[in-house]
Amino acid sequence: MSAVASVPAASVADEASRARLAAVVEMALAEARRLGASQSEVAVNVSQGLSVTVRLGEVETLEHTRDKGIGVTVYFGTRSGSASSTDLTEPAVRETVRAACSIAKFTAEDDCAGLAERARLATRFPDLGLHHPWNPATDEAIEMARACEDAARGLDARISNSEGGSLSTQEAIEVYGNSHGFLAGTAGTRHSLSVSVIAQVAGAMQRDYWYSLARNARDLQAAEDIGHIAAHRTVRRLGARQLSTRECPVLFEAPLAGSLLSHLVGAVRGGSLYRRTSFLLDSLGQQVFAPGIRIHEQPYLVGAIGSAAYDSEGVATTPRDLVRDGVLQGYVLDSYSGRKLAMPSTGNAGGVHNLTLDPGPYDLAGLLKLMGTGLLVTELIGFGVNAVTGDYSRGAAGFWVEGGEVQYPVEEITIAGNLKEMYRAIIGVGNDVDTRGNLRTGSILIERMTVAGN
Amino acid sequence: MSDEQALVMARRTLLEPAGLGERELERLFGQVMHAQVDHADAYFQYSRHESWSLEEGIVKSGSYNIEAGVGVRAVSGEKTGFAYSDEIALPALLEAGTTARAIARAGAAVSVPVAWRAAPTRALYVPDDPLASLADADKVRLLERVEQAARAMDSRVKQVMASLAAVHEVVLIARSDGQMTGDVRPLVRLSVTVIVERDGRRESGSSGGGGRVTYGHFSDEVALGFAREAVRQALVNLDAGDAPAGSMPVVLGPGWPGILLHEAIGHGLEGDFNRKGTSAFAGRIGERVAAPGITVVDDGTLPNRRGSLSVDDEGTPTQRTVLIEDGFLRGYMQDQMNARLMGVAPTGNGRRESYAHMPYPRMTNTYMLAGDRNPAEIIASVDRGLYAVNFGGGQVDITSGKFVFSAAEAYLIERGRVTRPIKGATLIGNGPDVLTRVSMIGNDLQLDPGVGTCGKEGQSVPVGVGQPTLRIDALTVGGTQS
Numbered sequence: 001m002s003a004v005a006s007v008p009a010a011s012v013a014d015e016a017s018r019a020r021l022a023a024v025v026e027m028a029l030a031e032a033r034r035l036g037a038s039q040s041e042v043a044v045n046v047s048q049g050l051s052v053t054v055r056l057g058e059v060e061t062l063e064h065t066r067d068k069g070i071g072v073t074v075y076f077g078t079r080s081g082s083a084s085s086t087d088l089t090e091p092a093v094r095e096t097v098r099a100a101c102s103i104a105k106f107t108a109e110d111d112c113a114g115l116a117e118r119a120r121l122a123t124r125f126p127d128l129g130l131h132h133p134w135n136p137a138t139d140e141a142i143e144m145a146r147a148c149e150d151a152a153r154g155l156d157a158r159i160s161n162s163e164g165g166s167l168s169t170q171e172a173i174e175v176y177g178n179s180h181g182f183l184a185g186t187a188g189t190r191h192s193l194s195v196s197v198i199a200q201v202a203g204a205m206q207r208d209y210w211y212s213l214a215r216n217a218r219d220l221q222a223a224e225d226i227g228h229i230a231a232h233r234t235v236r237r238l239g240a241r242q243l244s245t246r247e248c249p250v251l252f253e254a255p256l257a258g259s260l261l262s263h264l265v266g267a268v269r270g271g272s273l274y275r276r277t278s279f280l281l282d283s284l285g286q287q288v289f290a291p292g293i294r295i296h297e298q299p300y301l302v303g304a305i306g307s308a309a310y311d312s313e314g315v316a317t318t319p320r321d322l323v324r325d326g327v328l329q330g331y332v333l334d335s336y337s338g339r340k341l342a343m344p345s346t347g348n349a350g351g352v353h354n355l356t357l358d359p360g361p362y363d364l365a366g367l368l369k370l371m372g373t374g375l376l377v378t379e380l381i382g383f384g385v386n387a388v389t390g391d392y393s394r395g396a397a398g399f400w401v402e403g404g405e406v407q408y409p410v411e412e413i414t415i416a417g418n419l420k421e422m423y424r425a426i427i428g429v430g431n432d433v434d435t436r437g438n439l440r441t442g443s444i445l446i447e448r449m450t451v452a453g454n
Numbered sequence: 455m456s457d458e459q460a461l462v463m464a465r466r467t468l469l470e471p472a473g474l475g476e477r478e479l480e481r482l483f484g485q486v487m488h489a490q491v492d493h494a495d496a497y498f499q500y501s502r503h504e505s506w507s508l509e510e511g512i513v514k515s516g517s518y519n520i521e522a523g524v525g526v527r528a529v530s531g532e533k534t535g536f537a538y539s540d541e542i543a544l545p546a547l548l549e550a551g552t553t554a555r556a557i558a559r560a561g562a563a564v565s566v567p568v569a570w571r572a573a574p575t576r577a578l579y580v581p582d583d584p585l586a587s588l589a590d591a592d593k594v595r596l597l598e599r600v601e602q603a604a605r606a607m608d609s610r611v612k613q614v615m616a617s618l619a620a621v622h623e624v625v626l627i628a629r630s631d632g633q634m635t636g637d638v639r640p641l642v643r644l645s646v647t648v649i650v651e652r653d654g655r656r657e658s659g660s661s662g663g664g665g666r667v668t669y670g671h672f673s674d675e676v677a678l679g680f681a682r683e684a685v686r687q688a689l690v691n692l693d694a695g696d697a698p699a700g701s702m703p704v705v706l707g708p709g710w711p712g713i714l715l716h717e718a719i720g721h722g723l724e725g726d727f728n729r730k731g732t733s734a735f736a737g738r739i740g741e742r743v744a745a746p747g748i749t750v751v752d753d754g755t756l757p758n759r760r761g762s763l764s765v766d767d768e769g770t771p772t773q774r775t776v777l778i779e780d781g782f783l784r785g786y787m788q789d790q791m792n793a794r795l796m797g798v799a800p801t802g803n804g805r806r807e808s809y810a811h812m813p814y815p816r817m818t819n820t821y822m823l824a825g826d827r828n829p830a831e832i833i834a835s836v837d838r839g840l841y842a843v844n845f846g847g848g849q850v851d852i853t854s855g856k857f858v859f860s861a862a863e864a865y866l867i868e869r870g871r872v873t874r875p876i877k878g879a880t881l882i883g884n885g886p887d888v889l890t891r892v893s894m895i896g897n898d899l900q901l902d903p904g905v906g907t908c909g910k911e912g913q914s915v916p917v918g919v920g921q922p923t924l925r926i927d928a929l930t931v932g933g934t935q936s
Binding site for chain 2: 055058059060061062063064065066067068080081082083084085086087092095096099100102103104105106107108109110113138161163198204205206207237240242245246247275276277379381382383384386388389391393394395397411412413414415416417418450451452453454
């Protein structure tokens with residue numbers, strides 16, 4: 001193994017760094033004003049990180065990352081232009097602003113263009129517990145990745161190969177300012193530990209993985225636990241067969257049930273609505289989901305991946321219900337799409353914040369019992385979702401279930417339906433909530449879909 | 455442009471402004487190379503990117519991006535150390551070198567060659583800056599003409615979204631073995647999506663294309679052709695019925711449906727997965743993996759194509775690599791590191807998204823050679839099945855071999871005739887045996903129009919695909935009608 005003495009890197013998100021980035025933002029805003037822009041906004045970010053992969057017990061990759069960038073949007077009345085660069089030196093920043101201004105000469109007048117309304121900009125900046133620098137020594141990072149892989153490889157003799165255990169850590173800061181006088185910076189960290197292994201029986205291979213992701217390294221799942229879960233998930237797929245074509249209930253396991261929320265966000269985003277490219281047009285106040293379903297945003301969850309006090313235009317975020325008792329309560333809007341729809345921004349420039357489907361009373365075993373006979377889906381592949389019609393058809397792998405018990409693994413099948421019908425056909429939500437990402441939900445049981453196989 | 459000119463241009467763009475020359479590169483490699491390090495390289499990149507987008511009849515936004523930096527890599531056996539800097543300057547370069555070499559235990563310093571040499575390459579595209587190949591006002595007018603053409607075709611067209619993008623990239627690859635290579639890479643793309651509406655039903659259609667060319671590629675004929683194609687496809691989908699579910703014969707049209715090859719076999723034949731034994735194709739060279747008559751190649755040397763490169767991102771000239779020959783597995787796609795570890799020659803498939811990413815074996819233009827069947831005869835051979843002519847994306851699990859690709863325009867074949875359009879559906883199969891079920895190969899090989907982007911290890915690179923019309927005797931179609 002390598003013996004590497006790593007010097008803990010200085011934080012890129014300390015007060016001095018924040019002040020430097022703020023000065024770059026101010027300089028760019030001043031340059032835009034000087035060049036005649038009526039409004040402008042600037043975001044500057046810096047990040048650094050370390051990523052190590054250990055495969056079959058040996059270090060495979062050791063990667064140091066350090067990125068920076070500036071993004072500028074200028075408005076000349078209702079014309080806009082944008083430019084970005086990886087160079088934060090003064091001449092490069094001036095050049096970037098000039099490039100944005102040059103583009104604005106050619107774009108069209110657009111009545112809805114412009115900064116967010118001043119009154120909606122955030123004024124409170126609570127500490128959301130997003131920034132926990134770690135700086136592990138390289139050897140420590142390698143040991144964690146190795147422990148995770150060792151645990152996975154040691155669990156079961158059928159684990160025959162590995163894609164490696166990985167540890168990665170990243171610290172980032174972004175400072176955003178606009179010509180309304182808004183200026184704020186947010187620092188955050190993300191640390192992850194993961195492993196992917198391969199099991200083999202009779203020449204057939206299966207692969208699966210598990211990961212933990214946290215703002216604070218102390219909240220990472222233990223390396224051994226991650227390894228054991230990954231190994232268990234892999235070996236249980238051995239001996240998978242195809243199903244015959246049928247209609248049956250489908251249970252989406254929590255780690256991939258978030259994809260159903262992601263399709264919802266895509267459909268109620270302002271951009272999809274004003275362009276009329278959504279399968280949920282004019283659905284405000286309508287029964288989009290089964291009764292009892294609540295889906296809400298939680299921007300102020302301390303330490304969560306999707307927490308933010310303001311969005312990427314500086315608009316204050318608010319906890320709110322997107323769906324209550326199955327009825328759609330609002331859209332996902334930034335300032336521009338809000339103006340297009342004659343509605344205020346919902347503080348979602350750049351996306352939603354910890355969108356959460358409230359858990360139901362069941363654990364996964366309880367949902368399997370509720371389903372009785374049907375398909376438990378643990379992997380989805382492909383992009384077979386039509387955003388305009390809601391038609392859904394994706395590759396899947398998982399387990400056939402009878403009498404509430406897993407019978408055997410299945411693969412090379414597809415599941416198909418239409419999202420509008422699937423959302424209304426949710427008959428159970430688990431309390432096995434996956435809180436690693438920005439879309440938080442337990443497993444989701446859908447009453448009926450078409451499974452295609454042989 | 456000769457390779458020498460590309461290198462001169464790359465040195466002028468990337469090294470000279472930073473005061474970097476051969477002596478500084480020797481200092482870098484002198485620091486990185488030790489007894490335990492097999493190979494090291496530095497990848498310098500300067501790229502400019504622009505995009506213009508139109509919707510609701512007007513060009514609302516445009517953006518311009520500059521990216522510059524250098525990535526330094528040290529390879530020791532199966533280990534890779536990598537660091538990069540978005541500043542091209544000697545101190546940052548040396549710091550990246552120090553970090554990258556930490557992958558290997560300290561060992562005796564080894565001398566680095568001082569005889570710098572250029573790699574033999576041939577230029578497959580013009581070095582011209584595509585961003586400067588059309589006035590900004592004309593870029594806007596081009597998008598407006600595309601929009602007007604789409605709307606003029608049919609009153610059911612309710613929304614047109616069109617975008618125009620270009621990249622001009624200058625790269626220089628310096629290696630510890632003394633090879634220095636430059637490449638200047640243009641890339642343009644025009645995309646059109648339309649929404650049509652009839653009696654409250656809405657459907658979409660998309661088209662587009664491009665390549666390693668300048669904006670001159672988008673003549674009115676080409677650009678308006680994309681608009682017509684997007685509208686045609688959307689109107690077909692307005693009449694589409696529910697797709698069938700289950701296993702059935704599938705006829706794939708020529709061109710872009712070649713993403714079948716990219717997903718079903720291409721990724722599984724990348725060298726890294728085979729060296730590690732994680733691919734369903736590992737250890738199968740020489741075995742039959744496709745029906746007789748099937749030959750599949752990966753060819754990075756096609757002039758002006760989106761997936762082509764004069765040299766790959768490790769300085770290896772690209773080539774035409776036979777992957778499957780008359781049904782037998784012949785070779786893998788290799789980068790430097792995996793070729794060395796497997797004891798074979800690199801194939802010019804070492805690619806990376808940018809200086810901030812490590813290279814991996816990646817595809818270029820992957821396609822199947824033509825057979826001798828008339829496409830009409832292939833369709834006529836199917837009693838009941840699917841005829842799929844256009845696709846969205848695809849994905850593969852290289853370990854289990856299962857792959858999907860999703861049809862965006864498809865029809866039912868009944869008693870040898872194409873009868874009615876059906877909604878898009880995902881097709882799923884098993885990579886190592888899907889090509890053994892190909893029973894007819896058309897004489898109509900086409901390459902895609904230049905729209906493909908491939909993702910691996912979180913990195914995106916432009917690629918091409920192609921194939922003739924194909925009949926696959928059984929493939930699972932993921933519709934809703936069981």
